[in-house]
Amino acid sequence: LCALINVNGIMAYTLFDSGSTTDSVSPEFAHISGAKPVKLTEQVILQLGCSGSRSKINYGTWVPLQFGPIAQTMYFDIVNLDRYDCVIGTPFMNAHGISLDFEQRAIIVKGQVCPAFTLEEDSS
Template sequence: MECVTAPRKHTADVHRKAMTPVTVQPYRDPQLHSTLCALVNINGTDAYTLFDTGSTTNSITLEFAHISRAPKIVLEEQVILQLGCSGSRSKINYGTRVPVKVGPVSELVYFDIYGVVLDMHNRQIVVNGTMIPAFTVEEDKAFRKDRKTDKRSPEPFKASQ
């Protein structure tokens, strides 16, 4: 018997055929397992933001803090950053307190701990009781495509309101 191995594909490159019979594999609506993303204005700079339900901190990269001119606060005590992989030993040395605007909500936020509720069922981000819709799959694709080709319109692409 001859053994033939097929070239391996990355899971991001694997797509289910649109006409796959239900008996073979159940249909999964892309809206139900997409990421919860929205455009968030941080210190006057729009940021394409992924809301992570497993995170214990709100964080921005040092590069984004620099680009948005966020004032750096040197922490008296370093905070251990525990990532979901073995061997992660990073520490947070800095923080910042900046104005953040998500939909109609605008507040001064310290980036470490902040009360945000993620409503996965309704695909909304709830900030202090105010509901802000996340990008739809179509909005997310359009935003990422425009970012890739840098064909953004002068008006930033915002989550539907």
């Protein structure tokens, strides 16, 4: 499911990914939003779902995030994302009681329903 969330003062087209174990922003979004990149002391391997599909994470950033009742500064890896400005993974969703309702196309944050994009909106 996808929604717009406020990341570093800019609305980010965000994928809530139940298969991701990391939270990330694209280099383009990090630049546009003015996020300060932090070079990692060691590269981190980013393993994707496809066999042989991997990348390396060299940078991260700490930025404020606001979505529904959540308002906090959080860490994001800066990675090459194909279609999204931002990806929210399962550790963040677990920590904040976020569940995904695919039937109703809703992102539920501690009981608060936040609408996700419709299929039509998401495919355009």
